[in-house]
Amino acid sequence: xxxTVRILNRFIGATMLISLSLLVLNFLLLLIWVRTGTVEGxxxxxxxxxxxxxxxxxxxxxxxxxxxxxxxxxxxxxxxxIGSAGQVTWEHxxxxxxxxxxxxxxxxxxxxxxxxxxPVFVWEHAxxxxxxxxxxxxxxxxxxxxxxxxxxxxxxxxLLLLIGNLVLVLIVAxxxxxxxxxxxxxxxxxIQALAADREVQLEPKGMLADLAQSVNHASSxxxxxxxxxxxxxxxxxxxxxxxxxxxxTPLSMVLGYASELEEHHEIPPLQRKHAGIIRYQxxxxxxxxxxxxxxxxxxxxxxxxxxxALRLAALTRQVASDILNAGLEPSFTxxxxxxxxxxxxxxxxxxxxxxxxxxVHNAIRHNPQGCDIRLRVxxxxxxxxxxxxxxxxxxxxPPEELADxxxxxxxxxxxxxxxxxxxxxxxxxxRIAKAHRGRLMLTNxxxxxxxxxxxLPCLEAR
Amino acid sequence: xxxxxxxxxxxxDDEYDLREMVEGxxxxxxxTRIFQAATCVEAQRIIRSAKxxxxxxxxMLPDGDGFSLLKSLRQFSSVPVLFLSARGEDxxxxxxxxxxxxxxxxxxxxxxxxxxxxxxxxxxxxxxFRQEQRPIFQLGRRVIDLESxxxxxxxxxxxxxxxxxxxxxxxxxxxxxxxxxxxLCQAAWSDDYYGYENTLMVHIRRIREKxxxxxxxxxxxxxxxxxxxxLLVKGEE
Numbered sequence: 001x002x003x004t005v006r007i008l009n010r011f012i013g014a015t016m017l018i019s020l021s022l023l024v025l026n027f028l029l030l031l032i033w034v035r036t037g038t039v040e041g042x043x044x045x046x047x048x049x050x051x052x053x054x055x056x057x058x059x060x061x062x063x064x065x066x067x068x069x070x071x072x073x074x075x076x077x078x079x080x081x082i083g084s085a086g087q088v089t090w091e092h093x094x095x096x097x098x099x100x101x102x103x104x105x106x107x108x109x110x111x112x113x114x115x116x117x118x119p120v121f122v123w124e125h126a127x128x129x130x131x132x133x134x135x136x137x138x139x140x141x142x143x144x145x146x147x148x149x150x151x152x153x154x155x156x157x158x159l160l161l162l163i164g165n166l167v168l169v170l171i172v173a174x175x176x177x178x179x180x181x182x183x184x185x186x187x188x189x190x191i192q193a194l195a196a197d198r199e200v201q202l203e204p205k206g207m208l209a210d211l212a213q214s215v216n217h218a219s220s221x222x223x224x225x226x227x228x229x230x231x232x233x234x235x236x237x238x239x240x241x242x243x244x245x246x247x248x249t250p251l252s253m254v255l256g257y258a259s260e261l262e263e264h265h266e267i268p269p270l271q272r273k274h275a276g277i278i279r280y281q282x283x284x285x286x287x288x289x290x291x292x293x294x295x296x297x298x299x300x301x302x303x304x305x306x307x308x309a310l311r312l313a314a315l316t317r318q319v320a321s322d323i324l325n326a327g328l329e330p331s332f333t334x335x336x337x338x339x340x341x342x343x344x345x346x347x348x349x350x351x352x353x354x355x356x357x358x359x360v361h362n363a364i365r366h367n368p369q370g371c372d373i374r375l376r377v378x379x380x381x382x383x384x385x386x387x388x389x390x391x392x393x394x395x396x397x398p399p400e401e402l403a404d405x406x407x408x409x410x411x412x413x414x415x416x417x418x419x420x421x422x423x424x425x426x427x428x429x430x431r432i433a434k435a436h437r438g439r440l441m442l443t444n445x446x447x448x449x450x451x452x453x454x455x456l457p458c459l460e461a462r
Numbered sequence: 463x464x465x466x467x468x469x470x471x472x473x474x475d476d477e478y479d480l481r482e483m484v485e486g487x488x489x490x491x492x493x494t495r496i497f498q499a500a501t502c503v504e505a506q507r508i509i510r511s512a513k514x515x516x517x518x519x520x521x522m523l524p525d526g527d528g529f530s531l532l533k534s535l536r537q538f539s540s541v542p543v544l545f546l547s548a549r550g551e552d553x554x555x556x557x558x559x560x561x562x563x564x565x566x567x568x569x570x571x572x573x574x575x576x577x578x579x580x581x582x583x584x585x586x587x588x589x590x591f592r593q594e595q596r597p598i599f600q601l602g603r604r605v606i607d608l609e610s611x612x613x614x615x616x617x618x619x620x621x622x623x624x625x626x627x628x629x630x631x632x633x634x635x636x637x638x639x640x641x642x643x644x645x646l647c648q649a650a651w652s653d654d655y656y657g658y659e660n661t662l663m664v665h666i667r668r669i670r671e672k673x674x675x676x677x678x679x680x681x682x683x684x685x686x687x688x689x690x691x692x693l694l695v696k697g698e699e
Contacts, residue, residue, distance in 0.1 A: 244550075248550075248569040249548055252480060252483075252570040252571060255572060256572075259574070260573060290568075293550070293551075304552070311644070311656065314644035317642040318642055321686070321690060324689075325639040325640055335687075336687070336689060339688070
């Protein structure tokens with residue numbers, strides 16, 4: 001909806017700008033045109049003035065300067081001088097049909113308009129009145145008689161006219177624009193729905209019918225793709241679930257009989273020890289099978305979450321005490337660093353504990369020589385995210401392998417051969433973070449060791 | 463306790479070898495009256511005729527699933543049921559327990575764990591009159607009697623308040639292990655426990671005054687910095 005309003009605004013703005021520039025352009029052109037048409041050196045007013053100035057009295061007659069005479073001939077203009085008594089005292093190319101004497105009334109009549117259809121112009125001369133005449137029908141004379149008020153208000157009127165024009169443009173643009181938008185709106189809604197991954201079915205009509213059909217087609221294509229992707233993911237996840245299910249029953253037998261033999265008192269100690277090894281390896285297989293299943297469910301977003309409000313500090317203490325209670329080699333230390341007590345998240349307790357425990361176990365497993373491990377909980381300044389951080393001072397991970405260790409062990413995205421151990425711990429933690437709309441970041445510490453940060457969105461304060 | 467070994471047990475699983483293995487373990491532990499069934503139909507027949515005292519039930523069976531078998535079973539019998547399944551997902555576990563199963567175990571399992579859980583169910587169902595005794599234990603020269611809520615020193619008896627009793631019970635259940643502040647607060651003040659840390663410290667100080675020779679230098683109830691507390695009880699693992 002916001003997009004539609006924006007388009008309408010743009011459209012109206014552009015239309016008004018175009019109209020305004022057209023108006024200005026027209027005005028400028030008009031101005032130039034009027035100037036070139038009138039303010040020429042040879043305008044009638046200039047010619048009559050020249051003629052009056054170029055006619056000099058000389059021994060009983062008059063002499064016209066040659067330059068002026070040429071100008072008159074060039075313009076096909078006749079001229080005459082009317083003396084104070086009304087008689088023509090000098091003339092040049094005067095048509096024969098014109099009288100040689102003029103009364104005051106005649107002068108008053110022709111000075112504003114025509115003398116026998118000749119457009120005439122007058123100028124003051126020392127010896128009378130200079131009159132020049134242009135050929136018939138060559139010029140049109142208009143008189144503008146305007147009230148003073150009208151002239152005074154002219155700027156205001158012009159401004160009002162301009163504003164009126166703009167308002168008109170605005171209304172027209174609004175009408176045209178909204179009609180256009182009305183036909184576009186279903187399309188924009190359709191495209192927005194496509195972006196939001198909803199199914200779209202537009203009715204193809206009007207001038208944009210083709211476009212609507214294309215949108216429908218794109219929607220059905222997307223829908224098919226999604227469905228096939230989803231069914232493939234489901235198939236993969238079900239396949240792994242099926243395998244782990246089928247492994248469990250035979251593994252029960254291995255585990256059961258091996259532990260039976262291990263506890264059997266009639267069997268020699270060495271053989272009992274071997275049975276113990278079988279039992280231990282079967283338990284490892286059991287863990288691997290259930291981890292694999294969990295990671296595959298997470299990978300294909302099929303793992304259901306049972307979320308509730310949790311305090312990250314409490315989870316951290318539980319992880320630390322569980323690991324300490326299970327027994328930690330003396331070469332390791334596990335300590336609590338800065339712990340933010342208020343950071344709350346909304347998540348699946350069991351999965352989060354799993355991810356956090358995996359991160360600590362990762363530090364232990366990658367540093368068989370022992371190391372100091374510190375746990376930290378912090379809350380981002382804007383309070384939208386919080387982090388559980390595991391810092392160790394061990395060997396760290398080579399920088400080129402950092403991105404690699406979050407990939408699944410058998411994935412084609414993984415460049416390096418995996419080290420010993422099944423290597424599901426970090427990929428699992430990363431996927432648990434993702435399922436909680438968070439992320440797992442691994443960095444090598446400034447001095448030495450690895451820093452693992454589990455970033456999670458905070459539970460919004462109620 | 464011995465008469466629990468005379469209880470009739472029924473193992474329902476489609477895998478013959480697994481039934482044999484479980485029956486072997488049970489016989490070795492002294493159980494004698496053990497029945498087997500491979501299908502839902504067979505299981506129903508045996509339950510009606512032999513009336514077992516406990517059923518070990520698989521979920522995936524050739525002619526149906528354990529959940530619906532349990533549902534139909536519950537209409538005429540309240541026999542305790544322990545699910546033993548290769549399906550390890552939480553939903554299955556919750557579904558099974560929600561239908562009224564007494565426990566849910568995931569394959570593969572350790573025989574010892576199966577025996578422990580099975581015996582726990584039998585005791586709970588068939589020996590209910592045995593009074594659940596709260597523990598009595600020794601800390602240095604003092605005896606902590608959680609049953610009567612009293613700390614006995616050579617010179618006098620000191621009684622424990624209700625909260626101190628709750629906390630000490632929690633400590634004893636997790637003896638020689640770290641118990642976090644959060645778990646302690648939750649035990650004493652239930653779910654909405656945030657903000658009770660200072661109150662917890664006060665209670666811990668009072669407990670120490672009652673159980674330690676030198677409360678300022680505790681030997682039994684130790685502080686684990688940043689995490690919580692640990693009750694050391696000698697003579698046990």
